[in-house]
Amino acid sequence: MGELRCKGIMLRNRVEILDEEYGVADALRAGLSTELRDALSYGRIVRGGWYPMAWLREIHEVGSRVTGKGGALARELAAHGAARNFTSVHKAFLTIVSPRAVLKRAPRIFGAYFDGGRFELGSSEPGEARIAISECNGFDRHVWEAMAGTAEAVLTMGGAKDVHSDYTLGPTPASGELKAAWR
Numbered sequence: 001m002g003e004l005r006c007k008g009i010m011l012r013n014r015v016e017i018l019d020e021e022y023g024v025a026d027a028l029r030a031g032l033s034t035e036l037r038d039a040l041s042y043g044r045i046v047r048g049g050w051y052p053m054a055w056l057r058e059i060h061e062v063g064s065r066v067t068g069k070g071g072a073l074a075r076e077l078a079a080h081g082a083a084r085n086f087t088s089v090h091k092a093f094l095t096i097v098s099p100r101a102v103l104k105r106a107p108r109i110f111g112a113y114f115d116g117g118r119f120e121l122g123s124s125e126p127g128e129a130r131i132a133i134s135e136c137n138g139f140d141r142h143v144w145e146a147m148a149g150t151a152e153a154v155l156t157m158g159g160a161k162d163v164h165s166d167y168t169l170g171p172t173p174a175s176g177e178l179k180a181a182w183r
Contacts, residue, residue, distance in 0.1 A: 005115045006114055017077055056142075060143070071141060099158045102154055103124055106121060107119045107120070107121065118133065131151075137174045147178055148166060
């Protein structure tokens, strides 16, 4: 099986955030492959379209290099992206449900941004959860960091406090376990 694809909204949000929050748009574009740079420059990436995971990895790699933030950048970009993606209606929904209810909807949210892979909620005790993620060809450490950042942002929007997440990779980056804890 080939690599997963990701939604264009993820690519566009990350580029916009890198420009707005870090002011590195020119350096970012200069570091991107011609194919990705042209797709961004000529508006060929639409929010609802499906695009290669390689492009998401490339934005994370070049972004972490030009900002000097390393792997931490992916978490920040994902958290900012989650805040943008959850519009006022979705944010209102998150404020009236519990973190546990948010987690129950997480597989559907995952499927809205990736065109495959498995996202299974494992244990979900009060204040913690474990999620098995597998069959995600194309994931790398940046994408895993972004998954952790998204989990923290969405759980926080859902009312959780002091959220911390981490992940453990499986035998390849295509699988692993995401863990989140909160109070």
